[in-house]
Amino acid sequence: MNPTAPLLLETRNLHFRFGSRPILHEVSLQVEAGSIYGFLGPNGAGKSTTMRLLLGLLRPASGSVHLFGHDLGRHRVALLNRVGALIENPSLYDHLTGRENVEATRRLRGVPAHRTAEVLALVGLTDNAHRPAREYSLGMRQRLGLAIALLSDPDLLLLDEPTNGLDPNGIMEMRELLQRLRQEHGKTILVSSHLIHEIEKVATHVGVIQQGRLVFQGSLPDLQRLQTGRGRLVLETQDADTCRNLLPGLLAGATVAGPGTLRLPWLSQEHTAEVAAALVAAGQPLYGLRLEQPSLEDTFLHLTEEAAR
Amino acid sequence: MNPAYPLPGPLTQLRHTLAADTLKLKRTAALWLALGGGALPVLLNFLIFYFKGRYLVKAGDNPWLQYVGMSWQTASVLLLPMFVVLLTGLVVNLENRASGWKHLLAQPVGRGAVFGSKLLLLLALNAVAQVLYVGLLLAAGHLLGAVRPGLGFQSHSIELLPVLRMLGHSYLASLGILGVQYAAALIFRSFVGPLALGIGGIVSALTLLRWEYIHLVPYAAPTVVLRLMKFDPGLTVPAALAPAEWHSLLWFGVSLVAGYVVLLRRNVSQ
Numbered sequence: 001m002n003p004t005a006p007l008l009l010e011t012r013n014l015h016f017r018f019g020s021r022p023i024l025h026e027v028s029l030q031v032e033a034g035s036i037y038g039f040l041g042p043n044g045a046g047k048s049t050t051m052r053l054l055l056g057l058l059r060p061a062s063g064s065v066h067l068f069g070h071d072l073g074r075h076r077v078a079l080l081n082r083v084g085a086l087i088e089n090p091s092l093y094d095h096l097t098g099r100e101n102v103e104a105t106r107r108l109r110g111v112p113a114h115r116t117a118e119v120l121a122l123v124g125l126t127d128n129a130h131r132p133a134r135e136y137s138l139g140m141r142q143r144l145g146l147a148i149a150l151l152s153d154p155d156l157l158l159l160d161e162p163t164n165g166l167d168p169n170g171i172m173e174m175r176e177l178l179q180r181l182r183q184e185h186g187k188t189i190l191v192s193s194h195l196i197h198e199i200e201k202v203a204t205h206v207g208v209i210q211q212g213r214l215v216f217q218g219s220l221p222d223l224q225r226l227q228t229g230r231g232r233l234v235l236e237t238q239d240a241d242t243c244r245n246l247l248p249g250l251l252a253g254a255t256v257a258g259p260g261t262l263r264l265p266w267l268s269q270e271h272t273a274e275v276a277a278a279l280v281a282a283g284q285p286l287y288g289l290r291l292e293q294p295s296l297e298d299t300f301l302h303l304t305e306e307a308a309r
Numbered sequence: 310m311n312p313a314y315p316l317p318g319p320l321t322q323l324r325h326t327l328a329a330d331t332l333k334l335k336r337t338a339a340l341w342l343a344l345g346g347g348a349l350p351v352l353l354n355f356l357i358f359y360f361k362g363r364y365l366v367k368a369g370d371n372p373w374l375q376y377v378g379m380s381w382q383t384a385s386v387l388l389l390p391m392f393v394v395l396l397t398g399l400v401v402n403l404e405n406r407a408s409g410w411k412h413l414l415a416q417p418v419g420r421g422a423v424f425g426s427k428l429l430l431l432l433a434l435n436a437v438a439q440v441l442y443v444g445l446l447l448a449a450g451h452l453l454g455a456v457r458p459g460l461g462f463q464s465h466s467i468e469l470l471p472v473l474r475m476l477g478h479s480y481l482a483s484l485g486i487l488g489v490q491y492a493a494a495l496i497f498r499s500f501v502g503p504l505a506l507g508i509g510g511i512v513s514a515l516t517l518l519r520w521e522y523i524h525l526v527p528y529a530a531p532t533v534v535l536r537l538m539k540f541d542p543g544l545t546v547p548a549a550l551a552p553a554e555w556h557s558l559l560w561f562g563v564s565l566v567a568g569y570v571v572l573l574r575r576n577v578s579q
Binding site (some may be wrong): 018026049052055056057058059077078079082087088089090091092093095096100103104105107108109110148198268270 | 316317321322325326328329332333334336337357403407408409410411412413414415416417418419576577579
């Protein structure tokens with residue numbers, strides 16, 4: 001992580017437990033200003049708990065949360081003035097219209113009246129603002145929740161699974177909206193999800209949490225590099241066993257994946273060329289030679305499985 | 310180290326929270342209960358006097374005394390405690406139903422403002438309901454004078470001061486229930502829990518009405534203060550507070566402290 005960029009959000013050795021059951025261990029998030037930080041983890045890994053700690057809804061057993069460089073525990077109200085949040089399902093009053101729901105939070109935060117119409121327009125709910133929230137679809141509720149989070153034009157947005165219940169179109173719109181908020185409005189966004197492919201399309205940075213521990217934190221390219229390190233070279237030949245016996249040095253790390261298939265760690269282009277040349281020189285047919293990249297999904301699973309072990 | 314961001318003062322926070330809470334009341338059962346709750350005892354007694362008034366009022370007597378006394382009895386023994394139990398439950402349940410606590414407590418207002426705003430709202434709705442009750446009671450009395458002139462409402466009157474004093478006593482007597490139920494609603498975070506407590510409290514209070522320490526029970530206070538009304542010869546009500554009212558205020562204060570501490574310490578995990 002770039003040490004010179006200012007940290008807008010930081011947690012230091014955050015611990016949390018429910019009763020005697022430990023939930024989070026030494027979670028130290030570092031979110032740079034102007035980034036979209038994808039907070040990834042399977043369900044139950046501690047994402048929502050972390051989000052609630054970031055908002056002061058829960059008190060940490062030890063460790064601290066720092067927003068904009070200040071301790072949340074000491075300046076909660078002042079700091080939350082610059083934060084907009086959507087935690088799981090949005091809290092909506094079903095007996096109120098969409099507009100009244102926004103209006104309730106607008107009054108609470110003392111935000112100028114014109115913001116209500118602005119945020120409703122931003123999430124595309126202007127035409128439905130007069131309808132009671134109970135008539136809203138899941139996707140509309142999620143968008144209304146986002147409108148409420150955006151009311152105060154916050155510098156930092158905390159969004160917990162914001163694409164929950166959205167259809168593919170809605171997910172795409174949400175992604176575009178987050179990118180626009182970052183690029184055009186300079187927002188810093190922490191967005192949690194259990195789906196890596198949702199995060200990789202929008203995040204600049206990624207943190208992966210598993211069983212309450214942060215198992216990876218870095219930029220998206222860092223995660224991709226980690227992924228490259230797990231590339232596999234796949235060789236298709238006549239007889240995999242024979243090949244391996246003929247070239248014990250070069251194919252030391254190879255595993256036999258099928259009668260004519262060998263799989264070995266990808267090291268470099270030169271190494272690939274050397275393996276190909278050696279096989280041909282040994283008189284073995286080379287039917288196919290390809291590089292298998294694990295998907296980010298595989299990398300994510302690998303990270304979380306390693307932590308679970 | 311103090312973050313150089315504008316921080317609204319506690320009173321501004323309270324004002325903002327109250328403005329939001331008032332909006333949330335729109336189209337709710339709580340609002341209708343407060344506006345209509347006072348009408349029920351008035352309607353019942355209006356019908357009793359309309360149809361059976363001639364058996365209740367001796368010819369030549371001031372019918373207002375009997376009428377006000379009976380109505381207040383109807384209102385205070387069961388309806389007022391029940392009203393306060395329902396009102397507090399409904400107002401707090403607005404947040405439970407919307408899973409609103411996690412949103413509300415993540416906003417830049419202190420928990421004191423959240424607590425104080427709902428309390429002020431409850432106090433105001435309780436006051437509105439009781440003032441409406443008295444207004445309707447007097448209006449219905451005059452209406453009886455017009456539609457049942459034989460009862461004599463039009464030729465007699467009732468002094469306003471003792472009626473207003475009694476309104477004040479009933480209001481103070483209802484605060485103990487309000488405080489206990491508000492704290493219970495914050496602790497239970499459901500509608501049914503505090504409702505069960507309230508019904509249990511009311512039934513116990515009615516059962517124990519002849520107990521020498523009944524003035525200590527908040528749910529009995531509205532009934533106990535009925536003894537302040539004297540009808541000989543006209544209606545008189547002392548200004549001084551009865552012990553039941555002091556105990557009601559004590560319950561109110563203690564419950565508020567307990568409710569506030571619970572809200573302050575709450576870990577919002579759902």
